[in-house]
Amino acid sequence: MLMTGFGDALTPVNLLLALVGVTLGTLVGVLPGIGPALTVALLLPITFTLEPTGALILFAGVYYGGMYGGSTTAILLNTPGESASMVAALEGNKMARSGRAASALATAAIGSFVAGTIATILLTFLAQPLADVAVKFTAADYAGLMAIAFVTVATLLGASPLKGVASLLIGLTIGLVGIETQSGQSRLTFGIPTLLDGIDVVIVVVALFAIGEVFQHALKGGGGGTVTPLRGRAVMTREDWKRSWPAWLRGTAFGFPIGALPAGGAEIPTFLSYATERRLSKHPEEFGHGAIEGVAGPEAANNAAAAGVLVPLLTIGLPTSATAAVILTAFQSYGLQPGPQLFSESGPLVYALLASLYIGNTMLLVLNLPMARVWAKLLQIPAYGIYAAIMVFATLGTFATGGSLPDLLVLYVLGMLGVLMTLAKVPVAPAVVGLILGPMFEEQSLRAVLLEGGSLSGMFATTLSIVLWVVAALALVVPLSLAVVRRAR
Amino acid sequence: MSETPHGRRTSLNVRGDLVGHDEAEELELDDDRTTALATTVLGGVLLLLGIATLTQASRLSNNGNTVGPATAPWVVGALLLLVGVLMALRGRRELATAAREHTPGHQTEVQDWKRLGILLAALVVFAVVNTYLGYVLSATVLFGVTAVVLGAVSRGKAFAYGFIVAAAVYLLFDVLIGITLPAAVWGF
Numbered sequence: 045m046l047m048t049g050f051g052d053a054l055t056p057v058n059l060l061l062a063l064v065g066v067t068l069g070t071l072v073g074v075l076p077g078i079g080p081a082l083t084v085a086l087l088l089p090i091t092f093t094l095e096p097t098g099a100l101i102l103f104a105g106v107y108y109g110g111m112y113g114g115s116t117t118a119i120l121l122n123t124p125g126e127s128a129s130m131v132a133a134l135e136g137n138k139m140a141r142s143g144r145a146a147s148a149l150a151t152a153a154i155g156s157f158v159a160g161t162i163a164t165i166l167l168t169f170l171a172q173p174l175a176d177v178a179v180k181f182t183a184a185d186y187a188g189l190m191a192i193a194f195v196t197v198a199t200l201l202g203a204s205p206l207k208g209v210a211s212l213l214i215g216l217t218i219g220l221v222g223i224e225t226q227s228g229q230s231r232l233t234f235g236i237p238t239l240l241d242g243i244d245v246v247i248v249v250v251a252l253f254a255i256g257e258v259f260q261h262a263l264k265g266g267g268g269g270t271v272t273p274l275r276g277r278a279v280m281t282r283e284d285w286k287r288s289w290p291a292w293l294r295g296t297a298f299g300f301p302i303g304a305l306p307a308g309g310a311e312i313p314t315f316l317s318y319a320t321e322r323r324l325s326k327h328p329e330e331f332g333h334g335a336i337e338g339v340a341g342p343e344a345a346n347n348a349a350a351a352g353v354l355v356p357l358l359t360i361g362l363p364t365s366a367t368a369a370v371i372l373t374a375f376q377s378y379g380l381q382p383g384p385q386l387f388s389e390s391g392p393l394v395y396a397l398l399a400s401l402y403i404g405n406t407m408l409l410v411l412n413l414p415m416a417r418v419w420a421k422l423l424q425i426p427a428y429g430i431y432a433a434i435m436v437f438a439t440l441g442t443f444a445t446g447g448s449l450p451d452l453l454v455l456y457v458l459g460m461l462g463v464l465m466t467l468a469k470v471p472v473a474p475a476v477v478g479l480i481l482g483p484m485f486e487e488q489s490l491r492a493v494l495l496e497g498g499s500l501s502g503m504f505a506t507t508l509s510i511v512l513w514v515v516a517a518l519a520l521v522v523p524l525s526l527a528v529v530r531r532a533r
Numbered sequence: 534m535s536e537t538p539h540g541r542r543t544s545l546n547v548r549g550d551l552v553g554h555d556e557a558e559e560l561e562l563d564d565d566r567t568t569a570l571a572t573t574v575l576g577g578v579l580l581l582l583g584i585a586t587l588t589q590a591s592r593l594s595n596n597g598n599t600v601g602p603a604t605a606p607w608v609v610g611a612l613l614l615l616v617g618v619l620m621a622l623r624g625r626r627e628l629a630t631a632a633r634e635h636t637p638g639h640q641t642e643v644q645d646w647k648r649l650g651i652l653l654a655a656l657v658v659f660a661v662v663n664t665y666l667g668y669v670l671s672a673t674v675l676f677g678v679t680a681v682v683l684g685a686v687s688r689g690k691a692f693a694y695g696f697i698v699a700a701a702v703y704l705l706f707d708v709l710i711g712i713t714l715p716a717a718v719w720g721f
Contacts, residue, residue, distance in 0.1 A: 428684045
């Protein structure tokens with residue numbers, strides 16, 4: 045199947061699409077303040093005119109390109125576009141400032157390639173068997189799975205469990221807006237016609253990430269960061285290799301499983317990888333001053349998790365990161381519904397997508413080691429220019445999905461909410477996940493209850509659903525009680 | 534909350550514990566006065582959202598079933614109230630802590646809020662005029678104003694770059710990809 049996928053992806057047109065995808069993805073992702081989720085949301089409209097296979101191939105390129113671009117910015121400018129590349133910025137920017145930007149970029153690029161490739165291989169082999177299991181899931185099982193996703197996304201992403209839950213609730217509230225599908229009653233629309241269809245996830249992502257980012261930049265007094273100049277090509281010494289490769293593999297080992305479980309995406313594995321590398325390093329004194337392991341591990345973890353997140357997304361239809369939520373919307377706009385049926389109904393398409401992940405990953409490595417200096421040049425565009433362009437692009441997504449005055453006002457109101465969240469250090473990603481999962485959870489729960497003749501026991505109709513709810517409860521209680529214990533000490 | 538070896542009260546979390554105190558501070562994972570204030574305000578916003586959602590829930594009908602269209606708004610609304618109160622309390626507690634300690638770093642000033650106000654006004658103006666002036670001109674103005682507010686030195690250049698960006702976006706997305714962007718009587 046994968047070979048057929050490669051056959052589909054390796055046509056000249058599709059290779060060109062993959063090239064355009066990784067280039068555009070890197071180009072946008074490298075701009076400060078724009079993380080992968082925003083990159084895919086901003087570039088989604090360009091895929092609308094293509095047929096599904098081409099669109100997916102272009103989109104896969106954008107996804108991986110955006111990830112790569114984000115780490116370049118983190119290293120050279122110390123402005124990570126999203127929390128998952130924060131840790132890479134910690135050591136990477138120190139390396140750049142001491143004149144080792146080239147090795148930092150190289151270990152990030154090669155590490156991303158290694159981790160991305162291993163993770164994509166695991167994804168290829170796990171996806172079909174998991175989808176076969178997922179086909180048998182009942183509505184109650186789905187509801188239980190989503191409960192786990194809610195809890196882990198809210199408590200593991202960002203500053204504190206309370207703030208994560210606040211973010212999730214904001215997303216769930218936005219998800220309630222619109223006409224309720226079963227009964228046709230409108231909810232939280234306040235008599236505004238444009239709200240009847242609900243609020244598009246792309247609008248929410250752009251508002252919370254892009255408008256929020258620009259406004260927060262304005263509040264911080266404008267101006268821009270200091271770009272560390274890049275000399276020479278992105279190369280690594282023998283010593284760099286020796287220190288990097290174990291970190292890449294360990295990072296992958298953290299990233300893929302945590303990304304693949306419905307457990308909150310890429311952020312935690314990068315922090316875990318950093319902590320592990322610092323503990324295992326033969327050069328602990330270098331940490332905080334630019335230790336190469338501190339870039340290699342977290343970057344690998346980040347990319348492995350990005351591929352891992354595709355496991356629950358493709359096989360169960362469950363997005364667990366903001367980026368995955370946008371990808372789910374992209375699939376739906378191509379007329380595809382991620383989930384177990386995707387493999388039986390559109391198998392060739394899935395394998396074309398998987399094949400294009402391998403191709404995109406390889407292209408990025410080939411493209412970016414020599415091109416690193418070009419991307420670094422982009423960072424010399426003054427900050428005001430970049431932020432002004434973000435404002436222009438932010439409104440563009442609204443036009444692609446309708447674009448009336450009320451639509452734009454919805455975007456601005458959510459943008460202001462985004463500023464407030466950023467100022468309060470409330471993570472934005474749980475809101476995006478909540479927005480997508482909320483309506484799905486409601487639908488599955490109602491179905492589960494109806495199947496038991498309207499009794500609430502329908503939520504726990506299968507053994508699996510009971511197990512899943514117990515796991516969700518533990519995931520909620522254990523971190524909170526650990527925090528209490530830690531505070532008491 | 535825990536006492537750190539540095540003697541400062543912090544409200545670090547899982548991530549802060551993993552990377553250590555100094556790194557957490559560098560990553561700005563710990564909180565300051567602005568964070569505390571914003572947390573309080575956000576708590577208030579959540580309370581209002583909670584009230585709105587519960588009001589909505591009371592007007593929906595489950596058609597006699599245990600669960601239905603009204604269930605989710607009831608649950609979400611109640612949780613919004615609870616978390617809103619907790620956030621507001623936490624924000625107030627942190628405000629008190631921040632008042633006792635002098636936290637260094639950038640404090641938001643009046644001119645920063647003014648800058649934010651101008652940006653918001655520019656966005657609203659863009660939303661209102663784009664159907665009359667067309668996408669290219671309105672986006673040029675939006676770009677120019679944003680760039681000037683955020684520190685562009687030459688106003689002329691800011692608007693010139695704005696025109697280039699707006700025209701490029703129009704050509705790519707409207708002409709090439711086929712997303713209909715607003716056009717004025719002169720066609721773009």
